[in-house]
Amino acid sequence: MTRLLIVSDAWHPQVNGVVRSLENLGKTLAGRGFDVRYLTPEPFWTLPLPTYPDIRVPLPSMRVIQDTIVGFAPDHIHVATEGPLGLAARTLCVTRGIAFTTSYHTRFPEYLAARLPVPITWSYGYLRWFHSAASATLVPTPSVLKHLRRRFFRHLALWSRGVDLSAFSPGPKAMFAGLPGPHLLYVGRVSIEKNIEAFLSMRHRGTKIVVGDGPERSALMHRFPNVVFTGQLTGSRLRDAYRSADVFVFPSRTDTFGNVMLEAMACGTPVAAYPVMGPIDVIGGTRGGALHEDLAVAVELALGISRSEALKRSKDFTWDVAADQFVGRLAHIKRRAEIAA
Template structure:
């Protein structure tokens, strides 16, 4: 199973820290509240675990600056901030370390500050930036990948969630790739008794959760001829159009906390139609809820589930995957999900940052060579 490498439960990154030295981390991100996405949730969960480790975290986010809506995606706010404004926010926290989470306006300015002040910094690759931009604007992906290389290669380590993504980015010329997996709150997301007609719908219930946006490839799921019912949980710029095109589909809007967990647990199959996600936090949430997963054999599903699995089905024919997933084990889905913990993922995260700053000697490079042996993700036509 590929997930054992991405989770790294035995934590082979360690090293002793100098005693008595406070650790102050500044995280710079263009993705933050009120956005609801995997970047925001990953940083939130990581910050909670960092506090338990005694690491002081300060955030530099769009909430501290004037912003404008992103063209074609108004839910995303783009910060309007001068170099001096961003520099002051970073300096006032007197950071031991700086981590830049996104390639947006704040990330670019923080990168400039770090280089100017000879401050080592780490980055993370959360989003397929070239693919997302190219889908909305007439810009060649080759130009966008040149920008991504320029941005991330100037840092001391670029964190990626899965081995297959590491291999893909390495092929694109991005260096210093280091593993940072993800976790799941298995207490919040858990199986419950199945209702005969959840949401008043006929079973089987095929469900997807996430942003209702172009890059999520939702029509590949919604256009399928499947038995039972379909449910979409989430919101986004494509929701109105998709609701109009698919009046037979239940669109619930955004859900949070225990209500979201209860909804997950009533699904028969979780459908993950995205071809561009770098991990897929919702896959773990579904598995923890005891729900098998149907997806394409691409980065994320390949790493978490694997091609031959009892917890889900991966197929270039998404309909075939959905039907095959009906026969998968809900118990084994749960067993797989609980292997992932935010505690282990956060230990990876902070040790990557310590290694980038020369505080410890990293030991992950040898293990990360496994990425070269993994099958390449296949993107269906």
Template sequence: MNILIVSDAWLPQVNGVVRTISTVRAELEAMGHRVEVIGPDRFRTVPMPTYPEIRLALGAGRRLWSMIDALRPDCIHIATEGPLGFAARRYCLKRGKPFTTAYHTRFPEYVRDRAPVPLALSYAVVRRFHKPSSAVMVATPSIENDLAARGFSNIRRWTRGVDTELFRPRAKGFLNVPRPISLYVGRVAVEKNLEDFLRLDLPGTKMVVGDGPARAELQQKYPHVVWAGAKHGEELARHYAEADVFVFPSRTDTFGLVLLEALASGVPVAAYPVPGPLDVVDGSGAGCLDEDLKRAIETALTIPAQRCRDYALSYSWRRSAEQFLSNLKPFG
């Protein structure tokens, strides 16, 4: 099948949406499908306000429509509610083509954290965007229930996976810092609620792997934290495996791929009991969820590494790709 994915989040961006799409794309291609991704890299772009690392496509309309016509896809999946997503949505509605969408990001909450926009207004826009979709793909039951309560329909599950060969337990000791090492991996941005972790009085070392618009300010404010910057591939995997506990302070993620990457590395998770961690970690015995984040960290440090690894092995990117494929709506 000839599959087209349109996404405002795409390479060279580094985030969970890009990792999900690129990994599932590789799985689908290994299954014999052709997958094309149209992202901002094909257009003139401007930096997103308050988040310059993300580029937004300009004037995507006619050019995007011509690209879609030339590709002649069998089905279209719209991954994001951005300029490209809206342009692809208009194309499908105008041409009478079915399409699917995904709810990767709690966009209304992200907007609220940056501007005085009421949640009800943002959710009305997002709900309208997804309403014509044949399937709104979500990663977890918590997000599905939340969207259903807000009037969304046609919701279908699309789980996530983890590369258990890259992310695996390794010998510790390549970082010469005091233990225990409490690690955060991800974007350094306001919506990640990182200061809840950074301000804690913890023994050992707090480490942040990642970059983002809030890094300069937070690095100046918390100089005793080890700021390792963005890491990729083998280097990223080594930093995961070096940690003693993985701390996930976000309250707005829809899943959190980093949770699985940490668990696959044999590192227990400490997080708040909110969507994402509730769906991935709760009841697994591989982490601790608590409204007292310090207590969650202290408890997680007692969890055996093998329990975390065994749990992560149940997540497969092939299963994720098969689920994605079953949710698609081919043209009639």
């Protein structure tokens, strides 16, 4: 059995694309005979992230990390995030000469600059250094790969994403019946980097609905009293929200992918978004949704797309294909004695 250790600063109770991607990857690989284990913030003390207290930052112990690696004796190590835990794991691997891979999920420099006066070049300098030690850095789309190459990142490879079509599928409209249509839906973190204000301030008929939670929720509820804020939904309630919407609106300009777009399309709901990194790769020139620099125009175009066409596009993204890409770039650990040294 092949043993894979995934190290990630992002884990439950966080609800985001990174956590869902790593979980779905693990489930897919387990079905192929992999023994997948996660080293997450759970065994460590954590502190609230400044300006975003819902996210806890781990204070990792090198001893715990080393003991985990020695005890599990993985064939492969993947460092999924660039936070304190990922940095500690990277340090141990580099010190011991252990090969590993990394992945790039989040445009952290842009997110940080939206909250604090930190130059983007500084943040990209750190990320370039962090990933330089990996045998490969896995990125979600061709657009991200080109973006990072322009910033002199090396050893880049594609690792796309998928959608679980057994969990997300078309169904009856069970929600929003009493609200004026069309029903325009956003699902995700309610935070400044998601650019939700662009969606909520957009002039368009119908009802705008926001599913999710985050630090900007209270302020946006106060500013946009006509918008329906449901809070976080999971399971069947989340599926019902996707199925009941007429258009899924994805206003972010900084996401590297956007798993929620796949979930919406798998439920038959077309997407409206800006023609930027993420939507360009997920929607592109297909009939899964519409892209336009005027978000209201994108919504109007998306309203003309059939639900069957949106569903068809979602089927282009499977976790089996994504797992093939991931496994194909893993680095094999050959010198086990160095792990225990």
